[in-house]
Amino acid sequence: MRNITSMQDITPTTNTLSSKQILIVCSLGVFFWLVFALVIRFGNGMGIFGGAIGAVTFLLSVPIAWFLILGIKTMAGLTTGQIMTGLGISSATAGLCDGIALTWMPSLYGNELSEVLLGAAYIIWGVGIILILAYVMDTRLKEFQ
Helix, strand or coil: CCCCCCHHHHCCCCCCCCHHHHHHHHHHHHHHHHHHHHHHHHHHHHCCCCHHHHHHHHHHHHHHHHHHHHHHHHHHCCCCCCHHHHHHHHHHHHHHHHHHHHHHCHHHCCCCHHHHHHHHHHHHHHHHHHHHHHHHHHHCCHHHC
């Protein structure tokens, strides 16, 4: 158990988000979840998630994720040390929406089980890419510091 001896011991760290920032990243998580749920729904209809074209779709999601992170960073006013935290909260919010939708509204992602599974795979990939890039932006790249 940690012993707190002064106010310095409970001072927030630089990665702590304000209530306003948390509200913004959660709202953006819900917004981008809906956008990408629709991308999956219509993308499944065009066959862009399976086979060789699926590999291209997955690779194209890397630069899309980069710009998405920059947008969330700007809209939420995230600074160095807050990017990973903010994107983690945003991704968790979107993940909660995906969990609800995949359980009770799977037809949002596709008509067939195979389409729903391809959509779920794209979601998992996208979240992984976003979190890796958020970490890199937050800790490794000088231009974001």
